[in-house]
Amino acid sequence: MIRAGCEDRVWTRKDVAAAMGARWSSFRTVRPYQAAGFPPPVSSPGARVLLWDAVQVRAHLDGKPVPDLPPAGGPEDLLDRQEAAEHVGVEPVSWDKYRRGDRLKGTSRTVGGVEHWPRCVLDAYVQGRGVPLLPVGRPKGAGDMVPRDELSARVAELLAASPAVTAREVAERLAVAHTTATAHLKRTRAALVADRLTADPHWAPGDVAAELGVPAAVRRTVLEAARTELAARALRPYVRGVADALTKAGLALDQDVMVTATDDGTLAAAVVLAEDAAVPALTWLEGQGWRPATGRRHPLADNGAPEHTEGVTARLAALADRPEGTEVAAAVRGAAGLF
Known part of the structure; x- marks a missing residue:
């Protein structure tokens, strides 16, 4: 929750990284904001995009006492x-x-x-x-x-x-x-x-x-x-874990994952990948596992596989129906020749 009057002093992860003088790739991997004593985010528990109060973070980085946030409960929170x-x-x-x-x-x-x-x-x-x-x-x-x-x-x-x-x-x-x-x-x-x-x-x-x-x-x-x-709701934590693994590997950005059901009740999910990834997105279909998608905007509505992605398709097809997120990330990176 962002307290009333504090809207202009909100920092994102990239803002925190810049204030610490850290490279973004290193910051994203090390996650120094998880260290003991670091001010907690003002975003809700479990939020995909973390936000902090800049005044609190700056005080912590300067070695000063971290001030309390204004009281919550106001109409403009x-x-x-x-x-x-x-x-x-x-x-x-x-x-x-x-x-x-x-x-x-x-x-x-x-x-x-x-x-x-x-x-x-x-x-x-x-x-x-x-x-x-x-x-x-x-x-x-x-x-x-x-x-x-x-x-x-x-x-x-x-x-x-x-x-x-x-x-x-x-x-x-x-x-x-x-x-x-x-x-x-x-x-x-x-x-x-x-x-x-x-x-x-x-x-x-x-x-x-x-x-x-x-x-x-x-x-x-x-x-x-x-x-x-x-x-579908029970499946979402698994898809969330795969998305987190892809994000940690630099293959995707933080996002709200898509989990839905087809007209016949079959569960389906999608994770949009980064612009420089080997494929635009990945989709998961119940009983079939993960496959590459042809577009980022509506990955679940796309048909077929993107061109020149046989390596990704083959690596993903070799995995189980619900592989670990690290396995999915390895399949995408390995097919792109990044290993």
Whole structure:
């Protein structure tokens, strides 16, 4: 959390490295910020991009007492993705959907390359979450009227206002196709069920669905989607570990890894590599393991393998379904002739 008034004194890892006079490649490997006595990051525990308070770090480097941060809890405190999700009461993966909705559009601030939200914005969002902001009607023959990246948040608002809302009602209120409404309604309900089961595993899935107001007619499909969502969340730490190994090897930058499921429920993941890596990105598919992807922007949607990457493909294919991150990094570097 960035305390109110401290936004202009935030340092990234590269800022810390520069202040220490360290080479970036060495700093990234040694990680001196993990040493005892180094000021803790102001980013949330488990954040992929670490941020520090510059005043604290400078005092530590100068051998002076490290001053305390201003007290937390003010309306202008800035919360990152993990903290915002906790404040609102959802899992981070669900927050990724909510933050794209109309109520939160344009409210974030990017500090140190990381998106943050003021505490007062989150409080206002929680208070008004059950009151949907919705257009009505879809002109005949027109395409979906709501941008795709906002749909999940808008559907979540509808569900908050009416848990038993139907796909037909969603299609009419959001001015989207019935098939689009059906898919997003199932996905959003599944995420809510997964959130509840993650928070309290002692719940029976069917009881959670009933508690959330999932209609009996769609409960089975929602529970199947929730099981897939939970499996994807369970896979994320493994993918995160592979991404960390690739980053440590200089083959990728810090990033939020992509884990999803295909239409048939098969789990898939992707890690985008650095510009100078042998391939643009790597994808992982359940039952197949890691393979190179043809693009960085939408690696999971790309088909086929990049040209002239037979070495990477062969090395990755020789690995197990879930190899260690160091093995994946070695396959990419070895194929590029870096060993």
